[in-house]
Amino acid sequence: MTSSPQPTTPQTTAGKNGGGGNAMALLVIASCQLMVVLDITIVNIALPHIQRSLDFSTTSLSWVVNAYTLTFGGLLLLGGRAGDILGRRRVFVFGVLLFVLASLLGGFSQNEAQLLSARALQGVGGAIASPTSLALISTTFREGPERNRAFGVFAAVSAGGGAIGLLAGGMLVEWLNWRWVFFVNVPIGLLIALATPRWIKESERHPGHFDITGALMSTAGMVLLVYGFIRAAQDGWRDPLTLASFGAAVVILVLFVLVERRSVQPITPLHMFADRNRAGTYGIMLCxxxxxxxMFFFLTLFVQNVLGFSPLQAGLAFLPVSAVIAIGAGLASRFLPVYGPKPFMVGGALLAAAGLSWLTLTDVHSTYAGSVLGPMLVFSLGMGMEFVSLTLMALSNVPVRETGAASGLLNATQQVGGSLGLSILVTMYGTASRNEAETQVADFLQQADPAQRLEFRRTGELPPPWSHEVLTAGVSSAFVVAAIFTGVAALIAILAIQVRPSDLERLKGGTPPGAV
Incomplete structure (x- = not known):
């Protein structure tokens, strides 16, 4: 059952900056979130250049992305708790400065180990800064339309940052070099750290302790789970190390739940899942x-490898995503007080599913305008509507002392869902592309000239157009599974989310009946 809405503790810092001050505070918070989110995708376009420069193998190259997302997602809950205990502004600035340091180290990396270490440290900095930035919105903006608009901006940045990262990565790689995808964070982060004390007030500090054991167990469990899927894509589901990774992940995650249930102040407040709406929100975000x-990962592969786009062209191709996500977020923010979040949660997921289903029709003869742009825009509109609704629902009726943990849990769900989902999609991609490769190799050997056959024996890699057929088959299969994920999200929204009249009153800035 849905728990009855409870009045939250008055937030003494909310609204004290005034209109102009609040606008600057939102600019600082949104800039931090943009910096953290776009770093998930900004390196995607730079990966081939990083591989050549630092002699990465194809397998180890994937960890340039995973080292960031896994530490980011695994430690988000600890970052949220740190903000509650030590003060959110203080923790926010520390996280930003740590992110800046890691970015500097990443840009100067001379080998594989240095870069992966820097990426992991970036994830730690992001895990500290991101949940506190979301919690700062709750303590800076008054509940109602003002906070709804702020969440709309934050959600648009969170959802659209990936597309901006692809564009920025393309520009930096093409005009400078791959190291600047890291160096670009340094001046931005320093400006954020300098502006924060001027425009953001410190929150109240709440006594507590850090659940280090819980943080380490959750991170280790997720790393092993993601590694198991990646290993399965390369070596199959019966590989001993694949099975061992899955087994160890299950054991550690079960122990994590048991530890959290007995902890006085757990890193994951399990009671939050007792609220039907909030539990449904986390499930939707995961999917x-x-x-x-x-979508970002596989479309990046498709437009560069099949359509032949340059890094900059690939980045520009994704620019409409950010604009349409902002439109969807704006529409949701405006009409949420009237209709409530459920229509946007259901409708957004269905639009995303429709866009991904459309993308499954792409083939080697597809064009950007004819086969990619349309479904990408439909998908993006749905996502923009979703993220505003999910953000508001996740923090609805949460006491002030737990907003850091609640926002951290929402962000962690997003990162964990992204890491797990991508590893599953990569597994599906690998299976489909291997099956298609068997057909294409036979066709290639019949049609290739002697020079092409000799090169194939030397490298083991098919040339175009045969390689394009292999990649497209894998990408289409991945989009089928991604569409299923969004369909499940729509089903959860239909079955789990229940919006009461009192919830609408809160969205309008009023006092729900019975609230004191």
């Missing part, structure tokens, strides 16, 4: 994050 990570 949608898997879809959006997959």
């Amino acid at each position: 949608l994050a898997a879809a959006i990570f997959g």
Whole structure:
């Protein structure tokens, strides 16, 4: 059952900056979130250049992305708790500065180990800064339309940051070099750290302790789970190390739940899942994050390898995504007080599913305008509507002392869902592309000239157009699974989300009946 809405503790810092001050505070918070989110995708376009420069193998190259997302997602809950205990502004600035340091180290990396270490440290900095930035919105903006608009901006940045990262990555790689996808964070982060004390007030500090054991167990469990899927894509589901990774992940995650249930102040407040709406929100976010990570990853491969786009062209191709996500977020923010979040949660997921289903029709003869742009825009509109609704629902009726943990849990769900979902989609991609490769190799050997056959024996790689057929088969299969994820999200929204009249009163800025 849905728990009855409870009045939250008055937030003494909310609204004290005034209109102009609040606008600057939102600019600082949104800039931090943009910096953290776009770093998930900004390196995607730079990966081939990083591989050549630092001699990465194809397998280890995937960890340039995973080292960031896994530490980011695994430690988000600890970051949220740190903000509650030590003060959100203080923790926010520390996280930003740590992110800046890691970015500097990443840009100067000379080998594989240095870069992966820097990426992991970036994830730690992001995990500290991101949940506190979301919680700062709750303590800076008054509940109602003012906070709804702020959440709309934050959600648009969170959802659209991936597309901006692809564009920025393309520009930096093409005009400078791959190291600047890291260096670009340094001046931005320093400006954020300098502006924060001026425009953001410190929140109240709440006594507590850090659940280090819980943080380490959850991170280790997720790393092993993601590694198991990636290993399965390369070596199959019966590989001993694949099975061992899955087994260890299950054991650690079960122990994590048992530890959290007995902890006085757990890193994951399990009682939050007792609220039907909030539990449904986390489930929806898990599914949608898997879809959006997959959409960016596989469309990037398709437009560069099949359509032949340059890094900059690929980045520009994704620019409409950010604009349409902002439109969807704006529409949701405006009409949420009237209709409530459920129509946007259901409708957004269905639009995303429709866009991904459309993308499954792409083939080697597809064009950007004819086969990619349309479904990408439909998907993006749905995502923009979703993220505003999910953000508001996740923090609805949460006491002030737990907003950091609640926002951290929402962000963690997004990152974990993205990491897990992408690893599952990569597994599906690998299976489909291997099956298609068997057909294409036979066709290639019949049609290739002697020079092409000799090169194939030397490298083991098919040339175009045969390689394009293999990649497209894998990408289409991945989009089928991603569409299923969004369909499940729509089903959860239909069955789990229940919006009461008192919830609408809160969205309008009023006092629900019976609230004191």
